[in-house]
Amino acid sequence: MSAGINTYKTDLREIFFTLFEQFGFGQVAGQAPFDAWGPDEARAVLQETYRFAREVLGPLNSSGDREGCRLENGAVITPKGFKDAWKKLYEQGFKTVAVSPDHGGQGGPIMLQVLIEEILSGANSAFNMYPGLAFGAAELIAECGTPEQKKLYVERMLNGTWGGTMCLTEPHAGSDVGAAKSTARKNADGTYSIRGTKIFISGGDHDLAENVVHLVLARIEGAAPGTKGLSLFIVPKIRVNADGSLAGGNDVSVGSIEHKMGIRASATCVLNFGENDGCVGELVGGVENVGMSQMFKMMNGARIAVGIQGVSLASAAYFNALEYAKDRKQGAHLSKWKDPSAPRVAIIEHPDVRRMLLEMKAHVEGIRALIVKLAMHTDKAQMMAGKDDDQAAYHRGQVELLTPLVKSYASDQAFRLCAQGIQVYGGAGYCQDYPVEQYTRDSKIFSIYEGTNHIQAMDLVGRKMGQAGGANFQQFMADVGGFIEANREHKVYGEAVKQLAAAQEGVMASAMAVLGWSQDPSKMTLIPLSANRFLNMMSELAVGWLLLDAAIIAERVGEKATGDEKAFYEGKKFSALWYARNVLPNVEQAARMMALEDTSSVEISNTAFGSI
């Protein structure tokens, strides 16, 4: 199977707007610890990433999907071209933009990194999983490992010598990670013997790097049940010597690989550890029973990465659908619908197709803005650390609060928007000749892994809302409120801002309702019943706010623009107006539904669902 043609496209102008004009990259770059960075470097890196994505990763997207991965003699073979792409990716060094120079990185802002990741993932989301997981695992060891572990593993996992995975899931422990049965027995030399089976492990084996380093959650014999008794182990596929040379097999075998709906070029493996009692692991950081909190370091990053995957494919679907809609001729213009001899027009001339496209555009831009905002808070928290504790805490709090929104809203919308991309194409979109059907299949997993979106919603209402005594949530609402106050009478956006204000009231009322339920045992079931809805409302409020913010910035800076630039800024206006008029009213409506306190889905008996 040969490499195909690239279908990935994006608009760097829009990406530059979000980074520079909306979120003030210039206020972050150039200052400690980001001294070495300026807008020119950021622009050059994004341009070169985009070129790399289109020329190297994009052509392997559909060929990788059709070929899939194979398991041969116990080893995973990735699709044709992946090995070469892996090598090229690490030659470029794009993965280490925000990595500390201590580990061979460039110490850049996360704001830039999230956009680089969007471009790499948009071109080939299945491929990008392999380096993505290696990156996350390396970062975890960099943060939690012993000095020896850092020295041995981190740089090799960041420069492509070794891959990496995260191993949580087991046959009986999916969402319920604490049910994990994998065990660890301490050996005389301080290492641990690992036994157990992990399933659904992304990149669990591959032929891209010389070794794969697994981070495995397991229970040390005698430790407490549940997540509290889990410890985290570094378990390389091939044992390694202290100097980094390979020392031979470590009794980690691939039981099978899954045959999936999407991301088919990403190997999803069943891994058996210690079937022959020969699997050795090192305890991360040398500390027992803190595995879950260590793993959360990787999971927080991975959840944001899943949100990025979401926007990346939604955006790719949008630009492909847009291009197709400008080209495909079908039907006459509405004004001539009665005239059978009227000229056929491009489908972008039809109101409903325009509606679909603007819906995609607005969501993609708003979700991207939410991701860059989250990243900006991460960067600012780092800048303020040790200088201004209150500011640092504020920024860290926003990162915590927005993470479940980014993971869930981006992933839910990605699948829906990709499917809408198919709708724009009509029958052609349903066929493999165009990329949108693959984007749709690939994007479905995003709402499932890294904690299903319901798990995210429960994280939001059960943990994040009440975090810091509710301060993070209140701060977020105060930030939205400040924007509303400043712009309520805006000459162009005043009406839309009022719509935002109504949405904010809806979110506030629903938050109070959730708080009330949590204090009333008879109403406890309303919380999981409403959690997804609440997460969605809050996401729509955030996205509506950021789109209006972008539009008001665009109006100011774009005042004198002409030609394509003028059209670009005008596009920001319509994204915001469309969302304010077509999505924000849903938030009010959702608040009304929350207030109905409907429990029919828990009242209905299992038999009444059907006799299956």
Next chain:
Amino acid sequence: MKILVTAKRVEDPESKIKVKPDGSGIVQEGLKYKINPFDEIGVEEGLRLVAKHGGEVVVVSIGGKEVQEQLRHALAMGATRAVWVNHTGPLDQMGVAGLLQKVAEKEKPDLVILGKQAIDDDQNQVGQYLAEFLGWGQATFASKVESLESEQEKNKVPALQMGADNKSVRVVREVDNGLATLECALPAVVTTDLRLNLPRYASLPGIMKAKSKPIEELTPAKLSVDVTPKVQVLKMASPPPRKAGIKVPDVATLVDKLRNEAKVV
């Protein structure tokens, strides 16, 4: 060895180029720019040569402040330093060659590598003029025998082969009926064709290092070159839209038309 490579700023072929209604030039607003792809191939070849033989790649570009972007790109790919000839306003191919001549006389490179042409005006003249002005040998349309999928290419082996003591260069040239090989004494001027190599991407560390690499600013006045154009562009126009093709009933008619109407066979 020292290699001087040009880095012209050209319109990105992915931008939509429109001629101004009055024919005085193209509409520049909203256009994207990049380094001339043939020059990029030149930078790549230069980097491969210095990786093998030691030395440095110096890049040169002529134009307003904005050409620094293309110089930075070449620096990010790995060139050591840059020369910027600050000039705005009209310039013809002889003017360019005259400026490059002075830069070359100042830098004294072993080799000057240029693109065989720039993709904006597709002139294919500067390298030839430059060799003449300098009185050096020239090898245009440098290509190579191996394919762009070959192991040599993957391992970034230079296509230009240096002779003993780095006193000459052997160049495989793409010519109408195949490939021709030339040996030139150094210093020499080489222009690149498309199949010479696949240029590398600027790496992340390369982009970060480029910022602190020096760009020396010169002007036509400092170089004592009169750049008054001898060639004047009077008017630009889009090519006429292509006419619809015709269907021929059989091969005999096709051959007849090719022979008698198109006169190509």
